[in-house]
Amino acid sequence: MEERGPWKTLKVEERYATPWISVSHHDVIDPSGAPGIYGVVHFRNLAVGIVPLDEAGNTWIVGQYRYPIKEYSWEIPEGGGKRHVPAVESAQRELREETGIEAANWTEILRMHLSNSASDEEAIIYVASGLSFHAPEPDQNEELVIRKLPFAELYGMVMRGEVRDSLTVAAVLKVQLMLTDGGLSFQK
């Protein structure tokens, strides 16, 4: 029997697995002392997201159809990083693959648990500056559209609710606050 804070875990069984997630069924004793169940979605990879910024105040977003929500979605460049690889290296790889951009300067701005009542998914988000431009190399199964736009325009899209991806929303709001309070500026 494993103790997790005020919860006790009696038994764990894996019920579903793909290369990206595994889902396990937990028989538990909840904090009130009552027996219960908990379905936990484990993410094999870290989620990494990048806000690239050039010295003119532009950023880049990626458009793609997201299968689980059945909607087209505009987002900061994001992807999965292996847990044994430093997250910044995964972010550098994703940015290069999706947009063709390499960046000299990387600053971690945010870590979040995306859905902590059901999963252990964790996101780490960076600002990247000192940009140079190369050919994108997207994964074969991705159909991505890349768009360059002023960061201020992306901020407007988020504030109006036109962008709804949680990583993008939180990252853009935090960058705006960092730009406002002087902790961040557009630079080469």
Next chain:
Amino acid sequence: MEERGPWKTLKVEERYATPWISVSHHDVIDPSGAPGIYGVVHFRNLAVGIVPLDEAGNTWIVGQYRYPIKEYSWEIPEGGGKRHVPAVESAQRELREETGIEAANWTEILRMHLSNSASDEEAIIYVASGLSFHAPEPDQNEELVIRKLPFAELYGMVMRGEVRDSLTVAAVLKVQLMLTDGGLSFQK
């Protein structure tokens, strides 16, 4: 065969279900035309979150141990709302149950897809003001600690990375920006 944007769905099988989530295995043709699989986590409920604000600039957060991440977490009041119930009613119920607070004024400030590469989970977040105070009625299996604090202090916790729940991070950053640009003020 169902078409979802550039994806084709050949077959869907439910592989796991609880009262809160169901997990289905999809045989697909991906946007490149190659066969593949997709594991999709469906959330039966909407996630609702609330930032209560009083006229002195205080807010309330909830502390609890989150089983999937094996960590204690301070968050805005949040919970699940049935999809056939208006989200604002679910938010009103959650705020009352978790904190004992009722609010005269409700403003939707944010909608997000929390993890759109793997799930259809959607969050709707409100600011609540015009507060009155009653006894909390938490779910039997919840062990919650309620804390009243200045919103400015919660904003500091988010900016320093001491709060990592995605709903809380995004909500607090957006409220701060709304307070800054005049779209929101502390009121009775």
